[in-house]
Amino acid sequence: MQERTQVAIIGAGPAGLLLGHLLHLAGIESVVIEARSRPYVENRVRAGVLEHHVVDVLDQTGLGERMRREGLPHEGTQFLFGAKLHRIDFQALVGHSVMVYGQHEVVRDLIAARQAAGAPLLFDCEDVAVAGYEAGSPAVRYVRDGQAHTLDCDLIAGCDGFHGVCRPSLPPGTWRGFDRVYPFGWLGILAEAPPSSDELVYANHERGFALLSMRSPTVQRMYLQCAPDEDVEAWSDDRVWSELSRRLSGDGVTLRTGRIFQKSVTPMRSFVAEPMQCGRLFLAGDAAHIVPPTGAKGMNSAVADVLLLSRAIERWVGTGDDVGLASYSAAALRRIWKVQRFSWWMTTLFHRFDGASDFDRRVQLAELDYVVGSREAAAALAENYVGLPLS
Numbered sequence: 001m002q003e004r005t006q007v008a009i010i011g012a013g014p015a016g017l018l019l020g021h022l023l024h025l026a027g028i029e030s031v032v033i034e035a036r037s038r039p040y041v042e043n044r045v046r047a048g049v050l051e052h053h054v055v056d057v058l059d060q061t062g063l064g065e066r067m068r069r070e071g072l073p074h075e076g077t078q079f080l081f082g083a084k085l086h087r088i089d090f091q092a093l094v095g096h097s098v099m100v101y102g103q104h105e106v107v108r109d110l111i112a113a114r115q116a117a118g119a120p121l122l123f124d125c126e127d128v129a130v131a132g133y134e135a136g137s138p139a140v141r142y143v144r145d146g147q148a149h150t151l152d153c154d155l156i157a158g159c160d161g162f163h164g165v166c167r168p169s170l171p172p173g174t175w176r177g178f179d180r181v182y183p184f185g186w187l188g189i190l191a192e193a194p195p196s197s198d199e200l201v202y203a204n205h206e207r208g209f210a211l212l213s214m215r216s217p218t219v220q221r222m223y224l225q226c227a228p229d230e231d232v233e234a235w236s237d238d239r240v241w242s243e244l245s246r247r248l249s250g251d252g253v254t255l256r257t258g259r260i261f262q263k264s265v266t267p268m269r270s271f272v273a274e275p276m277q278c279g280r281l282f283l284a285g286d287a288a289h290i291v292p293p294t295g296a297k298g299m300n301s302a303v304a305d306v307l308l309l310s311r312a313i314e315r316w317v318g319t320g321d322d323v324g325l326a327s328y329s330a331a332a333l334r335r336i337w338k339v340q341r342f343s344w345w346m347t348t349l350f351h352r353f354d355g356a357s358d359f360d361r362r363v364q365l366a367e368l369d370y371v372v373g374s375r376e377a378a379a380a381l382a383e384n385y386v387g388l389p390l391s
């Protein structure tokens with residue numbers, strides 16, 4: 001079956017759904033093509049810290065109501081090392097804060113908005129393939145309910161994540177990847193227990209990193225550094241709580257425990273594809289870059305890409321001027337590499353590296369001591385954490 005739209009969006013994660021939402025508000029047609037089911041997408045638990053400009057775009061595009069009702073505004077965060085807590089006051093340092101609100105909640109709000117708008121959002125699409133984007137005749141092929149479809153379009157947005165089909169479809173020699181694989185991962189849990197702290201606690205401990213986060217007044221989100229291929233089955237609830245208790249021991253932290261209802265291991269990697277476009281195919285979000293979650297930048301950088309891409313598309317559709325589209329990749333990459341640096345830096349600052357010398361360990365602790373003791377250093381961290389300028 002032959003169909004047509006203006007923009008074909010591959011992937012219904014934060015990038016694809018927000019792009020579809022922004023284009024709809026601009027009167028531009030799009031079709032979102034998603035491989036998974038709606039329940040799978042809506043229940044995929046990821047990070048949960050929104051930079052201030054992400055909060056702004058959700059507020060400004062009619063998606064802020066539930067976030068404002070259920071989200072948790074945070075004006076600062078806590079660093080724990082040497083059994084001492086140190087607060088980084090974002091609001092005082094840089095005049096901005098962040099919002100703790102699960103990524104899957106943002107996705108649910110975006111899906112609800114798409115459905116309410118009656119805009120096409122196709123789940124359970126198989127054998128998705130992109131073609132023609134170099135020749136100026138972009139098209140997306142997919143199978144749904146056993147029926148083969150070809151969607152002709154003016155351009156394709158590859159928002160299909162790190163394991164999608166769009167980036168691998170780029171012709172060899174037209175792009176290159178840059179990456180760093182970390183020698184550890186995170187064991188993440190969701191637990192039915194009130195937060196153990198009012199703010200997030202990032203802990204540098206000799207046994208390894210730990211992060212105390214939250215999702216709501218009754219659900220905690222916690223992480224601890226582990227091997228990249230850690231067997232999650234080897235971690236009973238008691239073992240998880242015991243290890244978190246050791247790594248989060250310090251003044252002012254009282255670990256509150258409860259039933260663990262989600263447990264998973266995430267490997268850690270930095271990756272960037274350059275460029276992020278080829279002809280009429282434009283990559284956004286995890287399809288183009290991934291970061292270790294230490295800086296909570298995954299969804300936030302996907303949103304930054306999409307804000308740039310949607311404005312470029314609107315300009316092109318409205319005036320025929322493709323200057324925004326032609327410069328999309330360069331503009332996006334300029335911010336992405338700063339986000340990559342910050343995510344890498346936060347990761348090196350807090351994690352235990354096997355093979356690190358005692359000297360390395362002292363330098364790591366000295367850097368933490370410097371950051372929490374220098375207003376200028378803390379402000380630099382805060383500026384990155386709450387969100388760098390969009391352009």
Ligand code: APR
Binds near residue numbers: 160164285
């Ligand atoms: N065809 C259609 N959809 C696909 C395909 C495909 N071949 N491959 C993957 N997808 C879908 C996935 O099922 C997912 O729903 O694309 C979507 C990509 O979403 P994300 O991986 O969430 O990527 P993005 O929207 O860029 O958001 C980045 O999400 O995964 C987190 O840590 C990541 O926080 C970051 C954020």
Ligand code: PHB
Binds near residue numbers: 047211293295296
């Ligand atoms: C989370 O709440 O999932 C979270 C918060 C901060 C991070 C990473 C994850 O740096």
